[in-house]
Structure formats: C-alpha cells, structure tokens
Amino acid sequence: MFDQTKSLKLTGSVVQFQWTNPHCYIQLAVKDASGTTTEWSLEMGAPMYLYADGWRPGTLKTGSPITVTIYPLKDGKPGGVVLTATTADGKPLGKGAPLSKASS
C-alpha cells in the first residue's frame, strides 16, 4: 500500500485531524512550487498508539502549520503513512511538546 523505499517531507496546513479507529488521519493542505494546493490524506496509527505517545485529539488544530515525513501511497495518489510529525518550525508534537496540552 505504501512505498517504503522512499520517504517524502511535506509542510502544510492542517485541514482536519481525524481521531478515529482503525486509523487516525491528517488531512493536510500542501502548496507546491507552482502555487497549487493539494490536500493529502495521511494515515497514522490507531488513537491508542498516538495516545501512548502523548498525542490527544486537540494536538493538531485546523490551520496549524506542520511538517511530516511519510512513505507515500504506491498508487501515486496524494496520501501516505506518517513517519514523523513536528510543528512547521521543527518542534515535537505529542511527547516532548512542553507547551502542548497533550504532554500533560
């Protein structure tokens, strides 16, 4: 399903954070070099995995700028599975995010 031979780095604005089973998803609006915006569907683990890592439903807000690395979908559609996620300026999300409600 995902091409685990290559990873992509995306920076964009959160459209929606789905805190759902069997997977959480980030819908991320990403603008390319030509100025065209594409919405990516980014799969994460089940909420329990994220919870254990300090994430909560409110960790990502609509409009938040974030950066993710992903393995992209093999079929070339704008989607993938998340490997890492940080704020757009590189601060951690979940555990290690001292100002986040998620870390309390």
Added chain:
Amino acid sequence: MRPVLLLAAAALAVGAFPAAAKDLTPAERTKAYAKLPYWGGFWITENDETSIGGLSQRAIDKDSSRAAMLLYGFNAPWNDEGRKRQAARAKAGDRKADGWGYPVMMNAAAPIQFMITPEEVIIINAYRDVRHIYTDGRKHPDADDLWPTVWGDSIGHWEGDTLVVDTIQVKNPNIYFHGAAPLSEQAHYVERIRMVSPTRIEDEFTIEDPVTLTGPWKAKITYSPAEGFDRMVSIDFDNDRTGFDDQGRNTIEPPKPAEK
C-alpha cells in the same frame, strides 16, 4: 424491576453457577481475592511496539531478529487444508478488519487488561474484545448449547500462580481479522498464563486443530507494561478508509463528509 421479577432473576442467576462460587459471603470473597494474583495495569505484547504511523517499529527498524506476531501463524504446522487457507489468505491482500478478536487480541499491539476475580478472569483490550474465563469450576456447555463466536468459550483454573485456560468454539479468526491464522472452528486452544516478574507476563499457547494443523502448534507470547496509558483508550471503528484502487491495490479513500 418489580420485586417478584427481581427475585426470579436472582434465583436464575444463582442456579446458573456451580456451588463453589454461589455460596461465598462477601467476607469469604475477600479471602478468596487475597489468594489470587494481581496483574494490574495495562500490558502489551513484546516486540509489537508501534510507531505513531501505526507501523511496526520492528519493521521500521528492519529487525527480523525480534519474534513478533507469533499468533499470525506463519510458522504453524499447517496441513494441506491449512496451507490452502494460508495461500488464499495471501491472495486476499489487506482487507478491512472488524477488530481483532481471539486469539490475535492476545498477541496485538493494543494494550490488554487482566481482571482477576474468584469466579472468573476477564481480559479486555482497547478494541473492547472481551474474554470471560470462568474459574468457578464449570465445564464448557454441552455441544448442543454451544455456537462459534469470535472469542469462543473459555473456562480456566489456577495451578498455583498459573492460569490455565481452555478455549473452544472460536470462529475462523482470519474472517474477523485479516492478519489472523485461518484455523477452523474445531480448534482447541490451551493457554498457561503466568506473571514471571513484576514487569513480565507469559502466555504459553498450545493450539490443536484437526482441520488445519498436523499437530500441536505452540507459541509463547510475552507481555510487558504498556507505557503512556492512564486509562484504556477505546474508540469504535467508524472510519475505515482503507480501500482499493482500480488495480486492486490498497489505497486511502477520501475523507467522509462530517456527520451531524
């Protein structure tokens, strides 16, 4: 509930349990509890640690030395029928799951919890798979009173600090969860579960199935404390977006419109 109905319900409930359990007074139950082990907290299968993306950390690390997901059955002693089912399973690819069910819930990356009482042991996971393991001396119901389910019918007893569990009437686990071993409803599962240290519980499985296995299939599952949980995180399955593209490959379906 009206008093008469309440009495009738109480009589039925008492009649349904063996004598060993029904006559315990609260004080006796307190004493019975004191003799039982306590496996408090949340436990997770070792070597099945999972990243925030839901990928196995073992797979990300490309570390094949750590045995994981033993109950998926890749090394089980399959007979011809078992191999046939395994081949069909491989062709089916990644399908949508309804949850995990038994026995995979005992070998999954989701935390489990053991609730030990004098009459039964209840095992719960984050997907609300629930096992009731009756330790009050009862037997499995007669054949005419049994039907296969995703979790089967379990009875157990204590041998010292080891819980011995006998489970039958489990539906083919591969139907409920696509990663599970395609055993038949005739499979017989025996588990010996024991806390071997304050941070380790072991569950030794022996599975026999005249339909799909050539002999006993043994697997030892180990659990360590699940970190990061201050409560059981349970959420229903309402957003399975794993679908198929026009070439039959798995892909992510578009988000559903928000419901009100």
